[in-house]
Amino acid sequence: MKNVINSFIATVLEWFNEKRRQKLRIIEEYRVLLEKAEYISERINSLKINPMYINHDIKTRWKEETVTLQRELLEKLPKKYKHTEKELLYLRLLTFNIENFDNICESNNETFIANELVEYENFFNNIEGSSLDIQQRTCIVKDEINSLVIAGAGSGKTKTIIGKVKYVLSRYRISADEILVLSFTTATAEEMKERLYKETNEKIEVRTFHSLGKDIISKAKGKAIAKTNIELEKVINNVIDDFSLEPKFMKLVNVYFLEYFKEQKEDSEFETLADYYDYLRDKNIKTFKNESVKSFEEMEIANFLYRNNISYIYEEKYKYPTQNIDYGPYRPDFYLPDHDIYIEHFGIDRNGNVPKFFSGSKGETATEKYNKGIMWKRETHKERGTTMIETYSYEKKEGVLFVNLQKSLENLGVQFFPMSDHELFEKIKSNHICNFVGFKNLIGTFLNYAKANDISFDEIRKKNEKHFNTFHRARNLYFIQIVEPIFLKYESMLKAENEIDFNDMINKATKKVKKGEYRSPYRYIIVDEYQDISFARFSLINSLKDQTNAKLFCVGDDWQSIYRFTGSAIQLFSKLEKYVGYTEKSYIETTYRFNKNIIRIGEDFITKNPSQLPKKLKPKDPDDNTPACTILPGDTKEELQQQLISALTKLPVGAKVLFLGRYLRDYQSFVTDELKFTPVKNKSNNVDRYTVTLSLRSDLNIEFMTIHKSKGLESEFVFVLNNTNLKLGFPSQIEDDPVMQLLHDNEENFEYGEERRLFYVALTRAKKHIYLVADTKNKSLFLREIEARYKLATHKNDTEYKYCPVCKKGIVTLKIGQTVNGRKRSNYYSCSNIKYCKYFIYE
Numbered sequence: 001m002k003n004v005i006n007s008f009i010a011t012v013l014e015w016f017n018e019k020r021r022q023k024l025r026i027i028e029e030y031r032v033l034l035e036k037a038e039y040i041s042e043r044i045n046s047l048k049i050n051p052m053y054i055n056h057d058i059k060t061r062w063k064e065e066t067v068t069l070q071r072e073l074l075e076k077l078p079k080k081y082k083h084t085e086k087e088l089l090y091l092r093l094l095t096f097n098i099e100n101f102d103n104i105c106e107s108n109n110e111t112f113i114a115n116e117l118v119e120y121e122n123f124f125n126n127i128e129g130s131s132l133d134i135q136q137r138t139c140i141v142k143d144e145i146n147s148l149v150i151a152g153a154g155s156g157k158t159k160t161i162i163g164k165v166k167y168v169l170s171r172y173r174i175s176a177d178e179i180l181v182l183s184f185t186t187a188t189a190e191e192m193k194e195r196l197y198k199e200t201n202e203k204i205e206v207r208t209f210h211s212l213g214k215d216i217i218s219k220a221k222g223k224a225i226a227k228t229n230i231e232l233e234k235v236i237n238n239v240i241d242d243f244s245l246e247p248k249f250m251k252l253v254n255v256y257f258l259e260y261f262k263e264q265k266e267d268s269e270f271e272t273l274a275d276y277y278d279y280l281r282d283k284n285i286k287t288f289k290n291e292s293v294k295s296f297e298e299m300e301i302a303n304f305l306y307r308n309n310i311s312y313i314y315e316e317k318y319k320y321p322t323q324n325i326d327y328g329p330y331r332p333d334f335y336l337p338d339h340d341i342y343i344e345h346f347g348i349d350r351n352g353n354v355p356k357f358f359s360g361s362k363g364e365t366a367t368e369k370y371n372k373g374i375m376w377k378r379e380t381h382k383e384r385g386t387t388m389i390e391t392y393s394y395e396k397k398e399g400v401l402f403v404n405l406q407k408s409l410e411n412l413g414v415q416f417f418p419m420s421d422h423e424l425f426e427k428i429k430s431n432h433i434c435n436f437v438g439f440k441n442l443i444g445t446f447l448n449y450a451k452a453n454d455i456s457f458d459e460i461r462k463k464n465e466k467h468f469n470t471f472h473r474a475r476n477l478y479f480i481q482i483v484e485p486i487f488l489k490y491e492s493m494l495k496a497e498n499e500i501d502f503n504d505m506i507n508k509a510t511k512k513v514k515k516g517e518y519r520s521p522y523r524y525i526i527v528d529e530y531q532d533i534s535f536a537r538f539s540l541i542n543s544l545k546d547q548t549n550a551k552l553f554c555v556g557d558d559w560q561s562i563y564r565f566t567g568s569a570i571q572l573f574s575k576l577e578k579y580v581g582y583t584e585k586s587y588i589e590t591t592y593r594f595n596k597n598i599i600r601i602g603e604d605f606i607t608k609n610p611s612q613l614p615k616k617l618k619p620k621d622p623d624d625n626t627p628a629c630t631i632l633p634g635d636t637k638e639e640l641q642q643q644l645i646s647a648l649t650k651l652p653v654g655a656k657v658l659f660l661g662r663y664l665r666d667y668q669s670f671v672t673d674e675l676k677f678t679p680v681k682n683k684s685n686n687v688d689r690y691t692v693t694l695s696l697r698s699d700l701n702i703e704f705m706t707i708h709k710s711k712g713l714e715s716e717f718v719f720v721l722n723n724t725n726l727k728l729g730f731p732s733q734i735e736d737d738p739v740m741q742l743l744h745d746n747e748e749n750f751e752y753g754e755e756r757r758l759f760y761v762a763l764t765r766a767k768k769h770i771y772l773v774a775d776t777k778n779k780s781l782f783l784r785e786i787e788a789r790y791k792l793a794t795h796k797n798d799t800e801y802k803y804c805p806v807c808k809k810g811i812v813t814l815k816i817g818q819t820v821n822g823r824k825r826s827n828y829y830s831c832s833n834i835k836y837c838k839y840f841i842y843e
């Protein structure tokens with residue numbers, strides 16, 4: 001019994017002891033949390049004395065730690081716990097810090113920046129012999145994980161990068177081989193490397209993306225890799241020749257050219273008949289026999305007859321006269337002379353309706369008018385005993401146009417002798433109307449772009465399946481089926497030779513980094529000309545960045561992004577944080593190149609496109625008010641040459657001059673006995689610029705190149721030679737083939753956006769003055785815009801260039817009133833579109 005009692009007492013005591021131990025443990029754990037609260041609060045407090053840059057990662061981590069701690073403190077608060085005064089203070093501080101976290105970090109960073117600017121004042125006073133401005137300094141000292149410096153033209157991007165490298169080397173004791181600087185061309189990389197060495201005495205790793213990629217692959221493989229000499233263009237030619245006897249390939253090419261060669265819009269995409277005619281004129285629809293026809297459907301009918309060896313005459317005059325005061329001679333669409341048959345193609349749907357943009361007249365709707373025409377044609381043929389076969393637009397839409405036409409013709413005894421696929425294929429290749437060379441170029445551009453952006457054929461096909469337009473979906477599919485085997489062949493050739501091309505250098509390197517086959521040494525990755533970044537290049541940077549949590553510092557000017565056609569994706573600039581997380585944006589906006597008048601012209605011009613990021617460029621010297629721009633007008637080639645020469649002769653002694661072309665051929669019409677252009681070959685033995693000599697002024701230092709080539713350069717005087725409204729004018733009116741939309745991630749929806757940026761690059765190469773050479777007979781859209789905005793005198797009476805307020809298409813021109821019976825009539829303005837538009841107003 002006694003034992004039982006003892007054992008009971010022991011158990012109870014043990015229970016009480018355990019309870020006490022538990023309570024002590026809870027108190028102990030809580031005190032640990034309180035100590036943590038003290039540490040965390042002190043960490044924040046200490047920033048007041050010793051501020052550091054709290055980057056986004058630190059900020060997020062600290063905030064999470066603090067919030068979690070507060071939650072744990074609440075959960076683990078022991079019953080009846082009596083806090084000391086000190087503990088209560090830290091608890092209050094914890095709450096305060098959570099509530100004010102963002103503000104605390106922000107003001108800490110502001111203090112940090114201000115301190116750094118003071119401490120490193122002398123340092124920044126001498127970067128390459130001159131002093132950095134406040135915006136340049138500020139963006140350098142922000143030690144964020146991801147930084148984007150949005151820069152203006154001539155704002156010293158290179159100098160800022162040099163300042164950044166020098167600063168991190170000195171401030172954070174980073175060693176030179178932990179910094180990577182990326183530049184877009186070998187020339188700019190070499191220049192940057194030299195300037196960095198001069199400034200820091202360190203051999204900084206400055207590379208182009210390709211050379212970096214090649215190096216990564218070589219290091220990962222443990223041996224040097226070879227860049228291929230196999231040229232994609234040659235492979236395309238060879239493969240097409242090899243496949244020339246493959247029935248499947250020939251058929252694909254034939255159908256592509258016969259039915260999908262030119263992109264066609266749906267009727268519903270046109271507002272007015274004028275838009276439709278503009279479009280047809282622009283597309284310049286021609287048949288295999290080089291006849292200009294009035295619609296795509298007519299073209300297809302003509303080509304159908306042609307490939308079936310049925311001879312036809314397009315719009316031959318009807319053999320009986322039908323002309324009267326209201327109507328001219330009747331010309332049916334097609335006449336088959338061997339069979340005395342006419343074919344009329346009617347643009348109506350199953351209900352007899354015409355497209356909505358057709359216009360009616362004299363109280364009739366367009367459909368009524370059109371159907372009346374059909375009735376007249378039917379009656380005319382009936383009365384004269386001639387045979388007319390009718391075809392309709394709806395048959396084309398229903399896919400039965402040619403089946404029906406063939407049936408109708410065969411019923412009338414017409415025999416078909418179709419060309420073989422091979423014969424047709426050979427005709428397509430040799431017929432200049434088909435522009436087979438252009439087609440092969442398109443294949444090259446497409447494959448190169450796809451590879452440069454690491455886009456697989458699976459992705460391309462998937463994107464095409466989602467295309468809303470049936471015609472384009474089918475057209476794209478034919479194109480994909482033609483180019484994929486060419487691509488596979490090219491890739492297998494590279495594999496067989498164990499070689500890589502330029503695109504592989506980047507794509508394969510990214511894979512090596514991602515797989516961990518290459519270890520990155522870099523803690524800072526600095527990218528120059530970041531506005532030209534493509535997805536493939538970006539993936540390479542990002543994979544390197546992920547390996548070592550490297551800091552990214554990108555400098556660029558979205559107003560100067562001009563490489564979209566090779567795959568640069570501006571969203572990687574404008575929406576960088578979507579891809580890398582929080583990004584600290586800074587601006588450098590003082591331009592050291594030109595004055596406020598050039599700033600104004602450039603800014604007004606570029607910001608017309610609302611998707612360009614806003615920034616406010618400032619001149620170094622606010623009082624410099626020298627005029628920015630002169631237009632050199634001429635009606636003829638000779639006048640333009642004289643204008644150019646006369647402007648050159650007025651330039652100061654030894655002036656540095658840049659002639660810029662939209663295309664390399666733009667200089668050709670300016671070659672005279674006095675003005676000579678001498679080609680200069682680059683390292684790859686191609687001519688990409690010309691030195692220019694003016695016999696009267698041999699002191700002038702003149703060069704000609706394309707604007708693309710002039711990127712990053714500057715000159716005292718800039719002459720833009722091509723300001724003409726032509727297909728190969730400026731803006732260039734050559735449109736991308738719609739198949740390229742399968743590769744572009746997002747379409748730019750501002751017309752001529754890329755051309756506008758190119759023009760901006762041209763304007764901003766000038767340090768002192770811009771000259772725009774203007775063919776007054778055919779002025780470009782950009783020229784007219786600048787001329788109108790700044791009221792720049794162009795030529796004779798041509799200064800007040802104004803679109804017609806009525807039709808919005810023609811130009812209002814001043815007409816001199818005639819003198820009739822000795823009395824002069826008043827001058828008046830009328831619209832140049834006088835055939836359609838009746839706008840008229842007295843002067």
Ligand SMILES: Nc1ncnc2c1ncn2[C@@H]1O[C@H](COP(=O)(O)OP(=O)(O)OP(=O)(O)O)[C@@H](O)[C@H]1O
Nearest residue numbers: 130131132133153154155156157158159592712713
């Ligand atoms: N803080 C500065 N003080 C004085 N001159 C400067 C400063 N920063 C840059 N510069 C000078 O301004 C000129 C333009 O700089 P730079 O060519 O690097 O501009 P950029 O930003 O690359 O221009 P762009 O993008 O138009 O090619 C250079 O001559 C450069 O030395």
